[in-house]
Amino acid sequence: MTRTAGSKGEKTLSALREAGLKRLYRQGFSGMTLRELAGDVGIQAGSLYNYFRNKQDFLYQVMVTVMEDILTEMEEKLRGTRTPREALMAYVDCHVSFHSSRNREVLISTMELRSLTPENYQKIVALRDQYEGQFRKILEWGNKEKSWKVPDAQVATKLILGMMTSVGTWYKPGGRYKISDLILIYQDMIDNLLHNEVSAHALDPALMESRLTRQILKQ
Amino acid sequence: MTRTAGSKGEKTLSALREAGLKRLYRQGFSGMTLRELAGDVGIQAGSLYNYFRNKQDFLYQVMVTVMEDILTEMEEKLRGTRTPREALMAYVDCHVSFHSSRNREVLISTMELRSLTPENYQKIVALRDQYEGQFRKILEWGNKEKSWKVPDAQVATKLILGMMTSVGTWYKPGGRYKISDLILIYQDMIDNLLHNEVSAHALDPALMESRLTRQILKQ
DNA sequence: CCTACCGATCGGTAGG
């Protein structure tokens, strides 16, 4: 069997990434030892340095991948939305979906910010700011278009992102609700939150029927 | 000057607790070294063992204190509430207040669950379940009294507690909003969430005026 | 509360 050049090394690399995620999640950055990580993929500790420059670099790679992945997904979902409300619903969809399906990685990315060197910290925080900024821009766009009235977009962003992000702390795959259910719940909650007293004509009719909280909380 | 018996040791003990909180928050349990902790309070590493049996015991003491404090505060706030809605508002008040003012300790208590020995883990999780159970009981009480209709109290508890808890991740003292503002926002959000389509007669008139989200998000 | 110390283990490197 001919082997693709570098295929073995790439298998090890992706195994390292998967094993690293588990260990970072269960033990944290300083609690995870490189000897354990090497053991997970069947190599010796010294051999790890063929895959990353040092332990810090490994953490950084994990975190930058998470941020780039969610930024890419978000960009795709937002492309083609034509109203603030469509954009809002797309953002909620993407955010809840990512934070549920990849909750382990997301939690690591928040908890281990403190373990980054100052240089790496700055880079990751810049990506996080960019991600958060996209939400704030949607809120401000809706203000301008009179889709809703959010006087303090800065704090509203923190508040709404926070309530969505928390889904990652309690969602368990195979539990009572599918991710698609959770998306509908959060979309409806946030939709109601923003449109509570706003005249209906500003709203997108396609999204008007409230599938919201009633579906899960009240049905 | 006569010194109260043990006063020096108690000063050191409370200094250790404060320094420990900072280090646990910034470095995590396995990242914090006992030599650093000893240095913070001006003693040698070996002397720490006059204050706790070992590092694990120190973490456990920190976490059990947080849980006992919030359970005590909650018990006091809930005592004397006469309707499900009053109880709900009291719970939100206490939860948001505690998770804002003592956010560092609360975040430690969540992140470092993984660092506890199995025996200590069980004890802390039992306290957390008790705390969470109090909220679920309020939801179920409101169901029975027809204050609201929450078909899945289990998941609603996770969802609503999650959105409240997230305030601890972004609240900064001295920021744009006081804790008392945040309490009003969350009370209103959750109040609206539960009463969205419920006839008004079930609601407590004293709490009827919606101070909610409109105050901050829309005024 | 200190000095002095223990065994264990860590991240990382040299040289294949």
Next chain:
DNA sequence: CCTACCGATCGGTAGG
């Protein structure tokens, strides 16, 4: 990718 190793440092203990 391995063997063999380095200096540094860790949590914890003995004996005052």
